[in-house]
Amino acid sequence: MATPLYLLAFESSCDETSVAVIKDGTEILSNIIATQIASHQRFGGVVPEVASRHHIEQITKCTTEALSQAGIGYDDLAGVAVTYGPGLVGSLLIGVTAAKAIAWAHQLPLIPVNHMAGHIYAARYVAAFQYPMMALLVSGGHTELVYMPREHEYQIIGETRDDAVGEAYDKIGRVLGINYPAGKTVDEWAHQGHDTFNFPRAMVQEANLDFSFSGLKSAFINTVHNADQRGEQLNQYDLAASFQAAVVDILAEKTMKALAQYPVKQLVLAGGVAANSGVRARLQADLARLHPQTELLLAPLKLCGDNAAMIGAAGYVNYLHGDRAGWDLNAVPGLSFDRITPLS
Amino acid sequence: MKILALDTSNHPMSVALVEDLQLKATTTLNTVRNHSIYVLPTIDDLMQKVAWQPQDLDRIVVAKGPGSYTGIRIAVTLAKTLAKTLNCPLVGISSLAAIAAGLPAVTTGLMVPFFDARRGFVFAGQYAYQAGQLTAQAADQHWAWADLLASLPTDRPVYLLGALTPKLRQAAPTLPANVTVLPDAAMVSTFALAKLGAQATPVADVDAFVPDYLRITEAEANWQKTHPGQVSADYVQEV
Ligand SMILES: [Zn+2]
Numbered sequence: 369m370a371t372p373l374y375l376l377a378f379e380s381s382c383d384e385t386s387v388a389v390i391k392d393g394t395e396i397l398s399n400i401i402a403t404q405i406a407s408h409q410r411f412g413g414v415v416p417e418v419a420s421r422h423h424i425e426q427i428t429k430c431t432t433e434a435l436s437q438a439g440i441g442y443d444d445l446a447g448v449a450v451t452y453g454p455g456l457v458g459s460l461l462i463g464v465t466a467a468k469a470i471a472w473a474h475q476l477p478l479i480p481v482n483h484m485a486g487h488i489y490a491a492r493y494v495a496a497f498q499y500p501m502m503a504l505l506v507s508g509g510h511t512e513l514v515y516m517p518r519e520h521e522y523q524i525i526g527e528t529r530d531d532a533v534g535e536a537y538d539k540i541g542r543v544l545g546i547n548y549p550a551g552k553t554v555d556e557w558a559h560q561g562h563d564t565f566n567f568p569r570a571m572v573q574e575a576n577l578d579f580s581f582s583g584l585k586s587a588f589i590n591t592v593h594n595a596d597q598r599g600e601q602l603n604q605y606d607l608a609a610s611f612q613a614a615v616v617d618i619l620a621e622k623t624m625k626a627l628a629q630y631p632v633k634q635l636v637l638a639g640g641v642a643a644n645s646g647v648r649a650r651l652q653a654d655l656a657r658l659h660p661q662t663e664l665l666l667a668p669l670k671l672c673g674d675n676a677a678m679i680g681a682a683g684y685v686n687y688l689h690g691d692r693a694g695w696d697l698n699a700v701p702g703l704s705f706d707r708i709t710p711l712s
Numbered sequence: 713m714k715i716l717a718l719d720t721s722n723h724p725m726s727v728a729l730v731e732d733l734q735l736k737a738t739t740t741l742n743t744v745r746n747h748s749i750y751v752l753p754t755i756d757d758l759m760q761k762v763a764w765q766p767q768d769l770d771r772i773v774v775a776k777g778p779g780s781y782t783g784i785r786i787a788v789t790l791a792k793t794l795a796k797t798l799n800c801p802l803v804g805i806s807s808l809a810a811i812a813a814g815l816p817a818v819t820t821g822l823m824v825p826f827f828d829a830r831r832g833f834v835f836a837g838q839y840a841y842q843a844g845q846l847t848a849q850a851a852d853q854h855w856a857w858a859d860l861l862a863s864l865p866t867d868r869p870v871y872l873l874g875a876l877t878p879k880l881r882q883a884a885p886t887l888p889a890n891v892t893v894l895p896d897a898a899m900v901s902t903f904a905l906a907k908l909g910a911q912a913t914p915v916a917d918v919d920a921f922v923p924d925y926l927r928i929t930e931a932e933a934n935w936q937k938t939h940p941g942q943v944s945a946d947y948v949q950e951v
Contacts, residue, residue, distance in 0.1 A: 400950065402949065405949075406947045406949060407947030410931075410935050410939075411931045417781060418929050418932065420785060421922070421925070424785055424788060424923070427789060427792075427793065428792055428793055428918060431793070457782075458785070461782065465786055465790050466790075466793040469752070469790050469794045470793060472755075472766065473767075473794055473798050474766075474797070694753070696749045699748065
């Protein structure tokens with residue numbers, strides 16, 4: 369038996385402060401998550417300066433808890449992994465600075481991790497990865513199709529041209545009177561209604577693998593406003609169901625198109641919106657019908673949101689590939705995988 | 713006692729290593745904005761030059777604000793995480809006191825370290841030496857520039873420690889004869905910071921240690937206006 373390899377992982381890219389201890393990249397020994405949602409709900413969305421202030425209140429407390437829950441000391445660690453982008457710069461800086469401090473104090477390797485790779489690796493806790501693989505990443509900040517020809521290689525083959533899907537959920541949620549974050553409630557309402565409004569499915573017919581949600585969002589808002597002006601009350605469940613049906617169509621059809629162009633062994637669904645039951649069910653059904661040879665890996669529900677366990681899993685792979693950051697590691701708010709021109 | 717002192721609260725970034733009140737090594741950069749890139753490499757470099765290990769540190773002293781919000785968070789996060797992980801005492805000192813401490817203890821008169829907080833406001837403190845000890849004469853505050861000037865005494869020398877931006881100068885084209893502006897004194901001396909920190913009581917709860925912003929966020933200020941009487945609750949929950 370080889371000696372186990374323990375990583376301490378940090379995630380602070382948005383409004384969750386999270387620290388985890390991961391064994392061999394596949395086993396979560398602790399995954400402390402302090403969420404600021406209740407704070408930002410006061411403002412109807414994440415306020416970056418408020419987020420940064422909360423992170424600094426939480427960071428050492430979460431670290432101590434992660435280590436003690438895991439029963440691991442600094443001497444046991446093989447390295448420190450940290451999200452350095454993409455995300456809010458002020459938020460990222462807290463995790464990056466804390467990770468650097470600990471790595472420096474104990475002379476441990478510092479492993480930089482792309483937050484989006486982290487989201488993909490949330491699914492690593494479900495099954496071992498087989499390549500080539502693909503990931504549909506859907507969150508409040510991102511909507512992208514990532515092709516992975518081999519381990520440690522990420523290529524964006526399709527992405528949103530405007531709003532991220534989670535962002536669209538929050539915006540239409542506001543129109544429906546649902547507080548931020550709206551995804552979960554819209555999902556629940558959608559199951560109580562029917563797709564009666566038939567909102568547009570933008571770009572579904574186009575050959576490219578990009579997404580667009582702003583047209584759908586505008587159609588939704590216009591429909592509600594026009595009804596308001598007529599003094600008419602629309603059924604909120606049907607509105608939610610119609611919106612979600614359009615979202616699910618767009619996501620599923622583009623993903624199936626991508627799979628036809630890039631045959632893969634596994635498809636990962638990850639990111640905050642991966643918790644959406646409509647999206648999960650539809651991908652499951654479409655995959656079984658159209659690409660039965662591709663295995664669907666659904667990130668565990670509790671790892672769909674931002675957390676350090678996923679950063680630890682991605683960081684483990686980075687560690688094995690020799691990724692190391694210096695003490696000058698900085699936050700990179702616009703960090704992104706390379707975009708490649710898809711085959712057509 | 714081996715002390716690491718650091719300040720990234722404003723444009724300059726400074727680190728000092730001080731042992732038994734003697735300066736062993738210091739570096740100040742006044743040309744960069746990105747303290748996140750330079751502060752730990754600077755610490756690492758100085759520590760190697762004096763052959764100290766992180767575990768040798770007996771005390772970490774940090775300028776805890778007021779200052780640029782991002783700047784003070786970098787130093788405070790670094791300091792509190794190092795203190796926690798090394799189990800080393802931590803001291804937070806006002807960034808403004810640290811500026812005043814750069815002037816010699818023989819200075820008589822009132823020292824008023826300040827820096828621009830935009831929109832006609834400054835962060836400023838009022839300090840004086842009493843029996844050789846730097847003593848706050850008023851709390852560090854977010855002042856309207858005009859109010860700060862109006863509050864200054866007229867019967868003793870006053871030293872404004874900071875650079876006047878064109879806007880601040882415009883708002884006060886002439887200053888009373890007892891008021892002298894010392895723009896070069898605005899640079900924090902981390903050696904002076906370390907000496908202040910050597911005497912101060914360490915932070916009791918490192919986890920709860922946060923910067924002194926001296927201002928709530930704009931979002932919270934607006935929210936409080938529309939939610940009078942609602943006190944800030946515990947908004948962060950572990951899930
Ligand atoms: Zn995320």
